[in-house]
Amino acid sequence: MIQAYVRQKVNRAIFKDVIDDVFLSWMKAVRINGIFSPAVEICSMIGTLIIYFYGAKLLKINGVTVGTLIAYVGYLDRFWRPIVTLSNFYNQLLVASASSERIFEVLSIQPEIKEDKNPVEISTFRNSIEFKNVWFAYKDEEYVLKDVSFEIKKGMMVALVGATGSGKTAIVNLLSRFYDPQKGSILIDGIDLKKISFKSLRKLIGIVQQEPFLFSGSILENILYGKPDAKFEEVIEVCKFLGAHDFVSQFEDGYYTQVNERGNRLSTGQKQLISLARLLLQNPQILILDEATASLDTHSELMVQNALNKIMKDRTSIVIAHRLSTIKDADLIIVMDKGRIAEMGTHDSLIRKKGIYYELCTSQIRFVKAG
Numbered sequence: 001m002i003q004a005y006v007r008q009k010v011n012r013a014i015f016k017d018v019i020d021d022v023f024l025s026w027m028k029a030v031r032i033n034g035i036f037s038p039a040v041e042i043c044s045m046i047g048t049l050i051i052y053f054y055g056a057k058l059l060k061i062n063g064v065t066v067g068t069l070i071a072y073v074g075y076l077d078r079f080w081r082p083i084v085t086l087s088n089f090y091n092q093l094l095v096a097s098a099s100s101e102r103i104f105e106v107l108s109i110q111p112e113i114k115e116d117k118n119p120v121e122i123s124t125f126r127n128s129i130e131f132k133n134v135w136f137a138y139k140d141e142e143y144v145l146k147d148v149s150f151e152i153k154k155g156m157m158v159a160l161v162g163a164t165g166s167g168k169t170a171i172v173n174l175l176s177r178f179y180d181p182q183k184g185s186i187l188i189d190g191i192d193l194k195k196i197s198f199k200s201l202r203k204l205i206g207i208v209q210q211e212p213f214l215f216s217g218s219i220l221e222n223i224l225y226g227k228p229d230a231k232f233e234e235v236i237e238v239c240k241f242l243g244a245h246d247f248v249s250q251f252e253d254g255y256y257t258q259v260n261e262r263g264n265r266l267s268t269g270q271k272q273l274i275s276l277a278r279l280l281l282q283n284p285q286i287l288i289l290d291e292a293t294a295s296l297d298t299h300s301e302l303m304v305q306n307a308l309n310k311i312m313k314d315r316t317s318i319v320i321a322h323r324l325s326t327i328k329d330a331d332l333i334i335v336m337d338k339g340r341i342a343e344m345g346t347h348d349s350l351i352r353k354k355g356i357y358y359e360l361c362t363s364q365i366r367f368v369k370a371g
């Protein structure tokens, strides 16, 4: 899951660059081919014309037969055919070499986040997640998180709210260890995140994104990615539990229906349910939900929210939410403002406080009523 998330979110810009480069190389190759191929064709035509022209003369003067002339044209055609093939091959070679050069460049990038030399394995999350005076900047000293401290106890549902750009995603990015903080520390059960093995972290934390990611392959393969050795019955059980089995069975090929990265044939809600089934098989103990229902219509939102509620039960979850109605029952709401924690508490206590959270809620109610 994390790999997919990193690939999609962190490297999105890099892959966009690659696609752009590949496209430019392809355009260059098309341009070269645009000159090369017609040049070969024209040479071949001129050759044929010369033979017809000269041959016609020979027919009259030297008594060369028509058959000999046609045979010559045939030979000429056989001479040019491999040259045309070579020109096509050269074109393909040009595209492939330009693309592979860039792809190898990306593959050789060394990740900035490195695993500890003696990583600690954690199989069970027992107590708490702690952010201790965390400062984080994506670049230079432009801190997007400033002295952030909070504690999440096992089993809690914690919501991160705040205006856009206030640092909610930065918090979950740090917890997933896509980045390391410049100052302060993040602890899981008292162990610094930097010391925990990548494998443990991947098993421990599951991420539900706003835009679910499907791989090219069958629905079954997409779900099995969460637990490759799971049995087919287990997949069906999970899908039934989440309410995905009915629509999957309605496809002609059922679980063997092929989907691609864009999840063709599937609505965003259905894609989200498939990615949730994958997550449930993975069975992470800590869930990060990055506005998982934000891009859904009301019907799909209800369907996915039901599935999410089932998954979140008995798990520790951190939810980034814009629609505050979904987090009213959260055990703890952390209100972010310009990289700092502005308020923290339950829905009721924050409403009573009449601060930023109260303002956010009332403005959303006004917005809904106006809509």
Ligand SMILES: Nc1ncnc2c1ncn2[C@@H]1O[C@H](COP(=O)(O)OP(=O)(O)OP(=O)(O)O)[C@@H](O)[C@H]1O
Binding pocket: 138, 139, 144, 162, 163, 164, 165, 166, 167, 168, 169, 170, 171
């Ligand atoms: N990859 C990045 N490089 C540099 N700056 C970034 C990067 N990602 C986010 N930022 C900046 O960091 C700040 C915090 O962004 P973050 O995404 O954490 O906010 P957010 O509260 O999750 O916002 P939103 O609700 O819009 O998703 C913003 O000012 C944003 O512009």
